[in-house]
Amino acid sequence: xxxxxxxxxxxxxxxxxxxxxxxxxxxxxxxxxxxxxxxxxxxxxxxxxxxxxxxxxxxxxxxxxxxxxxxxxxxxxxxxxxxxxxxxxxxxxxxxxxxxxxxxxxxxxxxxxxxxxxxxxxxxxxxxxxxxxxxxxxxxxxxxxxxxxxxxxxxxxxxxx
Amino acid sequence: xxxxxxxxxxxxxxxxxxxxxxxxxxxxxxxxxxxxxxxxxxxxxxxxxxxxxxxxxxxxxxxxxxxxxxxxxxxxxxxxxxxxxxxxxxxxxxxxxxxxxxxxxxxxxxxxxxxxxxxxxxxxxxxxxxxxxxxxxxxxxxxxxxxxxxxxxxxxxxxxxxxxxxxxxxxxxxxxxxxxxxxxxxxxxxxxxxxxxxxxxxxxxxxxxxxxxxxxxxxxxxxxxxxxxxxxxxxxxxxxxxxxxxxxxxxxxxxxxxxxxxxxxxxxxxxxxxxxxxxxxxxxxxxxxxxxxxxxxxxxxxxxxxxxxxxxxxxxxxxxxxxxxxxxxxxxxxxxxxxxxxxxxxxxxxxxxxxxxxxxxxxxxxxxxxxxxxxxxxxxxxxxxxxxxxxxxxxxxxxxxxxxxxxxxxxxxxxxxxxxxxxxxxxxxxxxxxxxxxxxxxxxxxxxxxxxxxxxxxxxxxxxxxxxxxxxxxxxxxxxxxxxxxxxxxxxxxxxxxxxxxxxxxxxxxxxxxxxxxxxxxxxx
Numbered sequence: 279x280x281x282x283x284x285x286x287x288x289x290x291x292x293x294x295x296x297x298x299x300x301x302x303x304x305x306x307x308x309x310x311x312x313x314x315x316x317x318x319x320x321x322x323x324x325x326x327x328x329x330x331x332x333x334x335x336x337x338x339x340x341x342x343x344x345x346x347x348x349x350x351x352x353x354x355x356x357x358x359x360x361x362x363x364x365x366x367x368x369x370x371x372x373x374x375x376x377x378x379x380x381x382x383x384x385x386x387x388x389x390x391x392x393x394x395x396x397x398x399x400x401x402x403x404x405x406x407x408x409x410x411x412x413x414x415x416x417x418x419x420x421x422x423x424x425x426x427x428x429x430x431x432x433x434x435x436x437x438x439x
Numbered sequence: 440x441x442x443x444x445x446x447x448x449x450x451x452x453x454x455x456x457x458x459x460x461x462x463x464x465x466x467x468x469x470x471x472x473x474x475x476x477x478x479x480x481x482x483x484x485x486x487x488x489x490x491x492x493x494x495x496x497x498x499x500x501x502x503x504x505x506x507x508x509x510x511x512x513x514x515x516x517x518x519x520x521x522x523x524x525x526x527x528x529x530x531x532x533x534x535x536x537x538x539x540x541x542x543x544x545x546x547x548x549x550x551x552x553x554x555x556x557x558x559x560x561x562x563x564x565x566x567x568x569x570x571x572x573x574x575x576x577x578x579x580x581x582x583x584x585x586x587x588x589x590x591x592x593x594x595x596x597x598x599x600x601x602x603x604x605x606x607x608x609x610x611x612x613x614x615x616x617x618x619x620x621x622x623x624x625x626x627x628x629x630x631x632x633x634x635x636x637x638x639x640x641x642x643x644x645x646x647x648x649x650x651x652x653x654x655x656x657x658x659x660x661x662x663x664x665x666x667x668x669x670x671x672x673x674x675x676x677x678x679x680x681x682x683x684x685x686x687x688x689x690x691x692x693x694x695x696x697x698x699x700x701x702x703x704x705x706x707x708x709x710x711x712x713x714x715x716x717x718x719x720x721x722x723x724x725x726x727x728x729x730x731x732x733x734x735x736x737x738x739x740x741x742x743x744x745x746x747x748x749x750x751x752x753x754x755x756x757x758x759x760x761x762x763x764x765x766x767x768x769x770x771x772x773x774x775x776x777x778x779x780x781x782x783x784x785x786x787x788x789x790x791x792x793x794x795x796x797x798x799x800x801x802x803x804x805x806x807x808x809x810x811x812x813x814x815x816x817x818x819x820x821x822x823x824x825x826x827x828x829x830x831x832x833x834x835x836x837x838x839x840x841x842x843x844x845x846x847x848x849x850x851x852x853x854x855x856x857x858x859x860x861x862x863x864x865x866x867x868x869x870x871x872x873x874x875x876x877x878x879x880x881x882x883x884x885x886x887x888x889x890x891x892x893x894x895x896x897x898x899x900x901x902x903x904x905x906x907x908x909x910x911x912x913x914x915x916x917x918x919x920x921x922x923x924x925x926x927x928x929x930x931x932x933x934x935x936x937x938x939x940x941x942x943x944x945x946x947x948x949x950x951x952x953x954x955x956x957x958x959x960x961x962x963x964x
Binding site for chain 1: 541542544546611612777778780781784785802803806809810813944945946947948949951952953955956
């Protein structure tokens with residue numbers, strides 16, 4: 279058993295079932311299991327250029343601790359949950375690799391959205407490992423993971439029993 | 440130009456600046472972070488119009504009008520391709536490209552090519568070629584900005600060019616309030632209304648389209664023909680195909696447009712944005728060509744055809760409206776130049792400098808490289824635009840034809856053909872670019888009646904297929920690329936509405952969870 283920092287759940291088991299049932303048209307949908315996916319979370323500050331001088335803004339970035347891909351993120355709250363180890367996806371990235379990826383992604387996102395060539399000087403606090411819970415929902419014919427934060431989903435392969 | 444025009448031009452910029460300032464301050468820092476970094480994005484309509492305002496460059500206001508003035512209705516072949524280009528682009532490679540680039544962790548379109556076709560040579564060739572051609576494209580924007588500025592302010596062209604280049608550089612290096620989505624959205628609305636206003640004013644002046652067509656027929660009946668003035672392109676289907684292709688399928692080979700696929704939010708947003716973009720295109724795209732055609736009657740003695748739209752606006756619109764419309768056009772030109780320079784700088788720093796010269800480059804060094812290249816392009820562009828400025832039309836068509844010829848098969852096969860491999864893609868890019876440049880430089884269009892875009896795309900496509908098939912054994916596509924391509928296509932038998940609701944941002948998580956579950960509940964740690 280492990281105690282994990284988990285991004286606060288907003289979409290619960292019944293919501294996940296309802297979402298998948300509505301799309302699949304099946305009434306036999308159920309939650310097979312839950313999986314906790316790891317991300318390195320970065321919080322810090324960066325500098326934004328502007329016509330009336332520079333200003334500072336907060337930066338948040340989540341780096342997928344399995345593949346190293348990532349994205350900038352909104353604020354989120356964290357709860358602590360105890361779970362069996364088999365529900366955790368293994369971390370494959372080091373904190374240093376994740377930090378480099380975060381620097382790159384934040385710089386790229388800011389440059390693209392502000393359409394400017396400038397130094398943003400992102401300054402992160404130490405990375406923390408957080409998990410996001412995914413509901414694994416299916417009916418035997420289809421199977422999907424449902425994001426417990428925003429309810430978005432993605433199909434999974436259906437394997438023979 | 441009257442003082443009223445200049446007053447309203449300044450007023451326009453004050454309003455745009457105000458919108459940008461409001462957008463950046465709105466709701467304090469949380470909303471700003473949401474816009475710049477988080478999940479809160481502008482909606483499909485604003486997304487679509489923002490893209491259109493930044494992609495409709497000086498070409499539409501100078502090149503399109505100039506072509507209509509010079510060739511009459513033949514110019515509408517280009518408009519026909521352009522109207523459907525956005526949706527075609529989005530349909531063929533949009534969603535899959537978005538998903539594949541996400542799965543492969545590519546941030547730039549050139550980086551994506553290297554990850555799909557694993558080879559440093561792919562990235563080096565694609566990066567250098569793109570920098571070179573986007574540099575050409577920027578020169579067209581500088582010329583457009585300089586000409587427009589000279590007309591609006593009445594100052595000499597060389598000085599106006601310096602001012603235009605200076606503003607574009609400040610825009611690119613400072614960014615900030617002028618470059619947020621809300622100002623682009625506002626600009627796109629003003630551009631659309633402005634161009635439609637000029638078109639309606641021109642039609643009103645001439646007593647309607649039928650009356651204008653009779654008048655054109657009296658001047659030169661061939662201006663009404665689909666074969667161009669003096670039937671100069673009669674039966675030249677290869678040239679017509681080039682005109683249709685350059686802004687339709689040609690878009691699919693533009694690295695700076697492909698980058699937008701990678702930056703799309705959700706697939707459903709992209710679909711609705713595509714619809715809005717098409718509606719906008721239907722109204723906006725033909726208008727500059729038509730104004731150019733009508734300018735033959737309104738301004739028969741026009742010395743520079745590329746100034747047709749500006750001159751018609753000046754002649755027919757109230758001074759206040761002229762000021763606003765011209766300001767919007769100038770803003771669009773600067774916005775496009777800024778986007779192109781940003782892309783060029785990003786490719787130079789990330790895809791060339793960091794990848795091949797200094798893998799441990801700091802953010803400061805990358806910014807210096809980007810800015811140095813942008814500054815060099817501005818200086819060279821200024822010199823070219825000053826000494827012997829080519830037409831905006833010819834520069835844009837050249838750059839677009841070579842980009843499309845080089846990259847179209849590589850990008851399309853990257854998402855649709857599992858066998859497409861590195862030798863195929865690299866040789867396709869080299870042959871496509873080489874043939875298109877050679878066709879243009881050697882002037883083979885006149886003798887063969889085939890446009891560079893046609894020969895370039897055909898040769899690069901054939902090369903892609905032949906070389907790929909011939910090298911399957913010596914250069915097989917890596918297994919992990921097959922896996923991500925299969926994943927990008929579909930996962931099993933899934934109801935269409937379920938697939939439509941899929942969030943491709945979760946693809947990497949789905950693959951990892953799939954792998955973990957396939958272990959049958961073993962400890963994943």
